[in-house]
Amino acid sequence: MWHSFLQTLSFQAGYNTTLVLSSTITLGMACGVIGSFIYLRKRAMLSDTVSHATLPGVALGFMVAVMFDLNDGRHLPTLLAGAALTALLGGLCVQWIKINTRLNEDVAIGSVLSVFYGGGIVLLSVIQRMETGSKAGLETFLLGQVSGLTQNESWTIMIAAIVVVIAALLLFKELTLICFDSLYARSTGQPLLKLDITLLALMIIVVCIGLKTVGLVLIVALLITPAATARFWTDNITSLIVLASIFGALSCYIGAALSATLPNLPTGGVIVLSAASFFTLSFILAPKRGLFSSLLGARHA
Amino acid sequence: MPGPLSVKNLSVHYHLQDEPALSDVSYEAAPGHLTAIIGPNGAGKSTFLKAVMGLIPYTGEVKVFGQPLKDQKHKIAYMPQRSSVDWDFPISALDVAAMGLYGQIGFMRRVTKQHKTEALSYLDQVDMADYADRQIGQLSGGQQQRVFLARTLAQNADLYFMDEPLAGVDITTEKIIISILEKLKKDGKTILVVHHDLQSVGNFFDKALLLNQTKIAEGPAKKVLTPDNLAKAYKTPVLTDVA
Numbered sequence: 319m320w321h322s323f324l325q326t327l328s329f330q331a332g333y334n335t336t337l338v339l340s341s342t343i344t345l346g347m348a349c350g351v352i353g354s355f356i357y358l359r360k361r362a363m364l365s366d367t368v369s370h371a372t373l374p375g376v377a378l379g380f381m382v383a384v385m386f387d388l389n390d391g392r393h394l395p396t397l398l399a400g401a402a403l404t405a406l407l408g409g410l411c412v413q414w415i416k417i418n419t420r421l422n423e424d425v426a427i428g429s430v431l432s433v434f435y436g437g438g439i440v441l442l443s444v445i446q447r448m449e450t451g452s453k454a455g456l457e458t459f460l461l462g463q464v465s466g467l468t469q470n471e472s473w474t475i476m477i478a479a480i481v482v483v484i485a486a487l488l489l490f491k492e493l494t495l496i497c498f499d500s501l502y503a504r505s506t507g508q509p510l511l512k513l514d515i516t517l518l519a520l521m522i523i524v525v526c527i528g529l530k531t532v533g534l535v536l537i538v539a540l541l542i543t544p545a546a547t548a549r550f551w552t553d554n555i556t557s558l559i560v561l562a563s564i565f566g567a568l569s570c571y572i573g574a575a576l577s578a579t580l581p582n583l584p585t586g587g588v589i590v591l592s593a594a595s596f597f598t599l600s601f602i603l604a605p606k607r608g609l610f611s612s613l614l615g616a617r618h619a
Numbered sequence: 620m621p622g623p624l625s626v627k628n629l630s631v632h633y634h635l636q637d638e639p640a641l642s643d644v645s646y647e648a649a650p651g652h653l654t655a656i657i658g659p660n661g662a663g664k665s666t667f668l669k670a671v672m673g674l675i676p677y678t679g680e681v682k683v684f685g686q687p688l689k690d691q692k693h694k695i696a697y698m699p700q701r702s703s704v705d706w707d708f709p710i711s712a713l714d715v716a717a718m719g720l721y722g723q724i725g726f727m728r729r730v731t732k733q734h735k736t737e738a739l740s741y742l743d744q745v746d747m748a749d750y751a752d753r754q755i756g757q758l759s760g761g762q763q764q765r766v767f768l769a770r771t772l773a774q775n776a777d778l779y780f781m782d783e784p785l786a787g788v789d790i791t792t793e794k795i796i797i798s799i800l801e802k803l804k805k806d807g808k809t810i811l812v813v814h815h816d817l818q819s820v821g822n823f824f825d826k827a828l829l830l831n832q833t834k835i836a837e838g839p840a841k842k843v844l845t846p847d848n849l850a851k852a853y854k855t856p857v858l859t860d861v862a
Binding site for chain 1: 634635669672673674689692693695696697699703704705708709710711714715718721722724726727728729730754756770774780
């Protein structure tokens with residue numbers, strides 16, 4: 319087992335595995351970058367809603383694909399289009415409830431998340447009873463499974479992740495401004511709403527391409543944990559983003575390699591546990607904000 | 620020539636609240652003057668600033684240099700209340716000051732070394748150049764306020780809106796902020812400042828606008844601050860002799 323794990327880690331386990339590994343690493347990088355802005359904009363829970371809201375879309379996409387007889391229902395572009403659509407709908411529902419009712423954002427998030435997820439579960443059980451289409455496969459969207467990834471899918475993930483990173487870097491200055499001081503940003507004429515929607519769209523893309531590997535239940539952890547980990551090590555937003563993308567990529571690298579070696583391990587879970595290990599180590603050891611240094615600091619003070 | 624700020628029948632009704640936050644305020648800002656916006660807590664002072672800058676919905680008419688604000692954003696600069704942002708944000712004093720230059724730098728363009736040098740000169744004006752690389756959370760309240768002021772100055776505007784710049788600051792910061800306000804005034808800029816301390820209004824500001832849900836009085840600071848007006852604004856007699 320060790321031998322094949324090391325082979326995977328060193329990208330020597332064949333073209334297919336290497337491709338899957340590279341696409342998952344790129345996904346982790348993109349999650350780190352977008353996650354940094356989501357963390358700083360304090361929208362972590364919104365990203366959880368959005369990712370759970372992809373489930374009904376995946377199920378609806380499957381039904382549409384079956385209807386048009388596309389690839390036995392498991393036609394990834396259709397599934398992802400459905401996922402993106404209901405994710406966007408979920409995100410907009412939260413905003414609408416927050417603005418137009420007396421309910422707080424946490425209530426809006428809690429209710430929208432569970433309603434969309436519940437709808438998705440119901441649709442999945444409808445699919446289970448359908449005559450046509452292969453029934454297996456859709457559950458992997460919940461917790462992720464890299465072994466099912468085809469070459470085409472890997473390339474799609476990689477390219478989409480790179481596009482997302484480039485878009486975020488082009489908007490670095492504007493996104494930083496709205497994260498720090500949105501009221502001031504608007505006073506200077508920055509298009510706050512458009513920038514927020516752009517950030518939501520980038521987040522939805524990352525969530526959708528992460529569905530097959532990390533799964534919709536756990537993707538929020540891959541968005542937020544690397545950024546939160548990076549925050550222990552730096553006071554500068556540029557290094558925060560760089561570090562978060564490194565932590566995201568490393569978590570995905572370890573998680574994907576482990577689950578490629580031991581096919582019974584759910585990829586999403588292993589990736590999230592790797593990310594959590596980096597977080598815990600940083601929480602304890604980080605020089606200024608870590609547990610040790612605050613305990614030492616308290617003693618000195 | 621049209622005045623820097625002309626407000627007609629401005630009303631603000633916050634969503635789902637029974638009482639209007641502001642009702643029917645008409646006001647012409649005195650060009651080239653330093654005006655204090657005063658009134659009790661909850662009188663709508665910050666609301667007034669936010670409404671005229673179009674940051675919250677309002678009814679009525681607001682013109683900046685004779686035109687709707689959306690074409691004049693480059694002529695205004697806003698300094699929000701210090702408590703409105705998270706000071707733990709991973710950014711340095713210099714980077715915050717440079718935000719004042721974003722309008723000039725342009726959408727999606729990068730902040731260059733030249734811009735950073737320029738931002739540093741604004742930090743220097745508020746005596747904060749030595750702290751340029753500090754993360755903003757490590758600064759004192761007064762120093763944070765000065766960084767905010769440097770960002771506002773960097774916008775190089777003609778009309779300034781400042782929300783409680785002098786609240787809770789140390790003496791050094793107060794002196795620096797006042798001297799900058801004086802300098803802006805000397806350069807012919809128009810400055811509206813939400814101010815909380817009635818006692819110092821007469822010392823720092825030449826004009827005043829007294830609000831409490833609606834306009835109570837406006838004009839030269841000393842004429843506005845009569846016991847009568849203050850009683851009207853504060854509903855209870857004000858015991859200190861401020862006029």
